[in-house]
Amino acid sequence: MNGAADLHTLTGAYAAHALEDEERESFERHLSACESCAQEVRELRATTARLGLAASVAPRPAMKDEVLRRIAAVRQVPPAERGPDGPPPKQRPRRLAQWALAACVAAAAALGGTAVWQYGQTQAARDQARQAEQQSQELAALLAAPDARTRAAKLSDGAGGAVVVAESRDRAAFVATGMAKPPAGKVYQLWFSDDGVMRPAGLMDPGRSTQTVLMEGPLDGAAGMGITLEPAGGSARPTTAPVAVVNFPA
Incomplete structure (x- = not known):
């Protein structure tokens, strides 16, 4: 944690018992002197109790396949190559680099339509996730309201x-x-x-x-x-x- 400003963001994790021992101890010291955080923790715990009205639901069977498909579409950063004795290998001839660049351009042109489709799918998923998160926050605020x-x-x-x-x-x-x-x-x-x-x-x-x-x-x-x-x-x-x-x- 970088300071009190960061500690203010841990109310949800603390109420859900999701903090490591060191973070929990640090937050509890902060909690004893911060009434706004103490009030928020009380409200979050009340929300958790009210959410007990609804039973948990198993994830959709297709969710695993969707997650694996999205993982496959995320570009990974490769580790730096090193020679057998430690230092990076020398650069390959310029002609090979030019050929590789041309191949990448050709592949980008061929796969451009797929990339656009995947981007659209990702944006739609992000929009749905953002909307679901907003509704969850509004629902939590409703259930935690003193006059609920x-x-x-x-x-x-x-x-x-x-x-x-x-x-x-x-x-x-x-x-x-x-x-x-x-x-x-x-x-x-x-x-x-x-x-x-x-x-x-x-x-x-x-x-x-x-x-x-x-x-x-x-x-x-x-x-x-x-x-x-x-x-x-x-x-x-x-x-x-x-x-x-x-x-x-x-």
Whole structure:
């Protein structure tokens, strides 16, 4: 650590018990004199407890292949070559260097389209990761809010759920456990209920029976939420009877 400024960034790692012994001891000394860090640690631990409402989900089977494919696309820096007695070998003739350069140019021209495609794929993955990180931060802030309130709900087919609302954050989240998989081409859609009028609040992942979803948009005075089964991509207005309607906790 370079100083107190760095120690302020360790609240999350400390709350998750992810610090080495030396770092943990240094941070605990800092924690005893820094009320803002102490407050943040308390909030993060409260968030961890609230996240216990949602069961963990195994990673997608394809994730391993995706990671290995991305690793293969990352250019590695080769180690410096050295001769048998230590010093680097002498440079090869200039003609060979020119041939190698020409070969690289030809390869770059041939693989240019692939490189552009890989760049696009990487950018898309980065955008998705950035969006997921932002949603995770917003969800954590919602769950850690002092005025966060929770109401459990029973869904169809034995599924369970709970809605968490924090007026100070003007946001809500829905936790589902054991939900039946929607039919092919369908998706569960969340709605804010404003005096019986439904307002779109995001889609659930059709491939997960247990999940925590940060509802899209502000509460804006909504009194409750609903869930309907909609065509893939969602609808502007509900097209089916609600699977569940839950009033927000008072």
